[in-house]
Amino acid sequence: MKRQDYISWDEYFMSISLLAAQRSKDPNTQVGCCIVSGKDSPYPENVIISTGYNGFPYGCSDDEFPWDRTGAPNATKYPFVVHSELNAILNAGGKSLVGAKLYVSLFPCNECAKAIIQSGIKEIVYLSNKYKDTDATKASERMLTSAGVKLTQFKPTKDKIVLDFNIE
Numbered sequence: 001m002k003r004q005d006y007i008s009w010d011e012y013f014m015s016i017s018l019l020a021a022q023r024s025k026d027p028n029t030q031v032g033c034c035i036v037s038g039k040d041s042p043y044p045e046n047v048i049i050s051t052g053y054n055g056f057p058y059g060c061s062d063d064e065f066p067w068d069r070t071g072a073p074n075a076t077k078y079p080f081v082v083h084s085e086l087n088a089i090l091n092a093g094g095k096s097l098v099g100a101k102l103y104v105s106l107f108p109c110n111e112c113a114k115a116i117i118q119s120g121i122k123e124i125v126y127l128s129n130k131y132k133d134t135d136a137t138k139a140s141e142r143m144l145t146s147a148g149v150k151l152t153q154f155k156p157t158k159d160k161i162v163l164d165f166n167i168e
């Protein structure tokens, strides 16, 4: 008989997003993203197309650019950091994202929403929505809803999935 305690597709792809987030050097918020094919994609369904996390652009050193949240505008991370969702879209390397699903650990901002819509992604599954009361999130939700992008908050049925390197 087959195993019964295997993880679901949603648990799998949200876990990949959280694992990608662990690569982030942001000391405050680590965001991870995983883009997978959907039923209307030009590939078989549930295939990982791309991943990404928030970080500075190529050539912009994590040790030279600021990770601060406050201070003069150009002394903070905000003008420089590439969001996880945009990194995942760009990391797809030109593969079609039409009909794809985007898993992300934090609800996308308005700038990422524009890129998500324009790339043809049709569904977003997010975990946290800790900035839901901000103008950026409200603008994002408005655009995504108008564009017909399905929005679903991932509701975990277990607290954690443990990765154990000590296998035989």
Ligand SMILES: O=c1[nH]c(=O)n([C@H]2C[C@H](O)[C@@H](COP(=O)(O)O)O2)cc1CO
Pocket: 026, 028, 029, 030, 031, 053, 054, 055, 069, 077, 081, 082, 083, 084, 085, 106, 107, 108, 109, 112, 131
């Ligand atoms: O959608 C997003 N995707 C994403 O990668 N980020 C990144 C940018 C910053 O590095 C960090 C947010 O930083 P903070 O929570 O300290 O303001 O998360 C932020 C958002 C905003 O919702």
Ligand SMILES: [Zn+2]
Pocket: 083, 084, 085, 108, 109, 110, 111, 112, 113
């Ligand atoms: Zn964003």
